[in-house]
Amino acid sequence: MRRLLLASLLVVPSLAAAQRGGGGRSQATTHSSSPDQALPSGPALRTRDIEELNPIKFLIDKRKDLKLTDSQLGNLKAAEPKLKQQNDPLYRAVDSLVHEMRPSLNSSDEERARIRDAANGLRTTLGQINSNFDAANKEALAGLEPEQQSKATEMFTKQREDAQKTVMEKMGGGGRRGGGDRPPPPR
Secondary structure, eight states: HHHHHHHHHHHHHHHHHHHTTTTTOHHHHHHHGGGGGOOOOOOOOOHHHHHHHHHHHHHHHHHHHHTTHHHHHHHHHHHHHHHHHHHHHHHHHHHHHHTTTTTSSOHHHHHHHHHHHHHHHHHHHHHHHHHHHHHHHHHHHHSSSSHHHHHHHHHHHHHHHHHHHHHHHTTTTTSSSGGOOOOOOOO
16 A cells, blocks of 8 residues: 555656656755655646547547538437536546545545545546446437447547546556556546
8 A cells, every 4th residue: 555655646746747748857856855745746637637538529520530410400409408417416526536536645544445436437427427328329319320329439439538648647647557546547
């Protein structure tokens, strides 16, 4: 557990610096050489990272590639606000839980428990968003022609893989090393 915490303290500040365009080293790592002195920052996940996985928005954005008819496009545009409204409380929960996962400088058992609970809550919330996206994707694809469905599925799979990598990086790592408390990426 201690090694996992120390490893996360090393990974997370460098991800935050990379997100800011800090050139690879953050002030925390340039001023200290010990992982115990690194400034913890928590996950850098934002709601917009998850919203990029919205299958309805994706299909609307790819309307020319998919050669959507006006009717198909209209149906997708009508479905998009419903999905957004359904996920809005979950997006707010993600923001709150990510904030809860940010450690303070003085780590305690209580704080580690709070972070673990927030990570579990985030995992559950991301699962609910995934379920909503999967249902919306299934419904949206049903309104497309077979050729369009095939192409849309292929394009969405590639986009989803790229976005999942981004989400994992912003959660503090690219994989499930050490079996830590990081939640899985949205599907």
